[in-house]
Amino acid sequence: MSRPRALVIGGSLGGLFAANLLRTIGWDAVVFERARGDLAGRGAGLGARDELFEVMRRVGAGVGNAALGDAVGARVISRQCRDILGNIVHEVPQQAIATAWDRVYQPMREALPDEFYRSGMQLERHEASGDRVAAIFADGSREEGDLLIGADGLYSTVRAQAFPEEKPVYSGYVAWRFVVTEKDIPEALHDQAFSRMIFSFPRGELAFAIPMPPSDDGARQTKHRAQCVWFRPVDFATELPLLCTDAKGVRHGVSIPPPLIRSDLIAELREIAGATLAPHLAAFVRGAEQPILQPVFDLASKHMVRGRVALVGDSASVVRPHVATGVTKAALDAQALADALLANDDIDAALARYDRERPPFGARLVERGRWIGADIGRDKPAVELTPEPGKRLDALLRGYGAAGVIEGEPVLPARGRP
Ligand SMILES: Cc1cc2nc3c(=O)[nH]c(=O)nc-3n(C[C@H](O)[C@H](O)[C@H](O)COP(=O)(O)OP(=O)(O)OC[C@H]3O[C@@H](n4cnc5c(N)ncnc54)[C@H](O)[C@@H]3O)c2cc1C
Known part of the structure; x- marks a missing residue:
């Protein structure tokens, strides 16, 4: 039997996590990225989580050694x-x-053989028919597969077509x-x-x-x-x-x-x-x-799957940067998708599981981001600069990032809860 094929749209971190993970479970996954050249210079610093490094290790991407x-x-x-x-x-x-964008992107890019990463390929639209899906690119070319993964970020072309109602x-x-x-x-x-x-x-x-x-x-x-x-x-x-x-x-x-x-x-x-x-x-x-x-x-999507189209990373839901988790979320989305496909021979059943599991996670992170950003605005009162536990300043310092959210329960002082 031939290996199932995934078309991954977007070759930044979400796309690289998805393609590398799917390849580890026996899929043929190819990335199509509209930009030409190396993306390593794109980003800056990133708040991170141990979970991110775990996923990198799983695909064999080097995470270095503190010693x-x-x-x-x-x-x-x-x-x-x-x-x-x-x-x-x-x-x-x-x-x-x-961590830093370049320190995550480079090992993830190196983990994917060059023949599975195609630059200068801008998706224009996709077509779905039964259990096949096709990607049509700006140069007129067409690729077919069993699954199309939208990893094309905040302004996702895949999301705009599959979920026109979901807008950041x-x-x-x-x-x-x-x-x-x-x-x-x-x-x-x-x-x-x-x-x-x-x-x-x-x-x-x-x-x-x-x-x-x-x-x-x-x-x-x-x-x-x-x-x-x-x-x-x-x-x-x-x-x-x-x-x-x-x-x-x-x-x-x-x-x-x-x-x-x-x-x-x-x-x-x-x-x-x-x-x-x-x-x-x-x-x-x-x-x-x-x-x-x-x-x-920001955007908390209610669904991340439509037919044979699945979204990961910022294409799926967008979290304000205060949560410092967009990249970890992209890695965990891709991992959840790969795990669902590994556990189910039936691709549609796997996608249904992914669509049940992931949107609530994105929504929790979006909620944390809104809570942290609630004091930003011209009409907002100043955050009181007092050190007392339970006050907004203390809650903000402790709650900045995703502490507790990934584990399940938000860890915030009672009076600081959103
Ligand atoms: C100010 C700021 C600070 C942040 N700080 C953090 C942080 O500390 N920690 C953290 O984890 N996250 C942080 N983030 C979020 C993080 O940058 C994103 O969540 C992450 O980059 C999402 O990755 P992605 O691969 O889903 O999307 P992107 O990185 O946006 O990649 C999408 C890719 O798809 C390509 N593409 C788009 N359209 C098409 C198309 N039609 N055809 C083909 N390719 C296409 C693009 O060229 C791009 O390479 C921050 C974001 C901002 C704005």
Whole structure:
């Protein structure tokens, strides 16, 4: 009997997890990615979970070794909030793991043989007929398989066709990201910035910094990296298009390639950071070579399967970045799909199981993201900077990320519950 064939649309992390996992259970899985070239330079820092590294190990992707100093995960020892003068207002010993896009993408990409990864292939639409499904690409070519997996992200073409009713909702704010190495910020800040999460809560905004593992560039020119993410309210219709307009006046829609972000915007951000953020975080904004701008959306899909089409990662549901779990969720979605297919010879029964199990998980993460982001907005009162347990600040420091949600029960102080 020939092996069942999966067409995986999107060759970022969700697609790589899906294709690698399906290949381990005996499927023929091929990735079709619209971008040409390597995606390793795309992302920045990522909050992570041990579950992510477990899935990487399962497909044979290297996760390094902490004792040798090349682990893909960096440990964070505590979370602290600092005021505008830099004083610690509150600190909790809650630990976390952080990684970096390049440190997950590279081993996952290397795990998939090149003949199963096809770049420059943009899906236009799919056609379903009984137990077969076909993908039609922009170059006119057509591929057929037993299953089509939408791993094509936030603006998913697969979701738009299979679930036209499911649309990501803009949160009302954007994320600015600033990645630094030790040469970019004052030495006096290194110890704190490369071992702890540091938060700042200007009124209606939220900013934090988190360590990252060094890049795996072989040369090891830097020992440390860290990133600051600064969430700021931005009106979708009137302000976002201006942020996404380059120096020549060209409008890029709702996102913009980082090198085209205007220098006057960067200068303005540096000035505002100096006036409103803790000095530790303002140093990131001043020191980072190239800020990245991303509008924040979310979407809790009720279903992730229609016929022989299944969604994983951001194509399935979109979680606000505060939960630091989009990549772990993509890995766990792909793993749940592979496990369901492994347990059932009947593909439709496996897909029905996947569709029952996964949407509630995405919905819990989406809920956590909304709870964390609830203070971000121009009309929102400032988060009270008091260290008492049970108050919003304490709950935010402890609840930032996905602690408890993946295990099942949200671990939040009673008064901080969503
Ligand atoms: C500011 C910010 C911070 C974040 N921080 C974290 C964090 O700390 N931790 C974490 O885990 N997650 C984080 N995330 C979320 C994380 O980046 C996403 O959840 C993750 O990238 C989803 O992966 P994906 O493969 O599903 O989608 P994507 O990474 O979006 O990939 C989709 C792929 O599909 C391709 N594609 C799209 N359309 C087509 C088409 N028609 N045909 C073929 N290919 C197509 C795209 O080119 C792309 O390569 C953050 C997100 C943001 C915005």
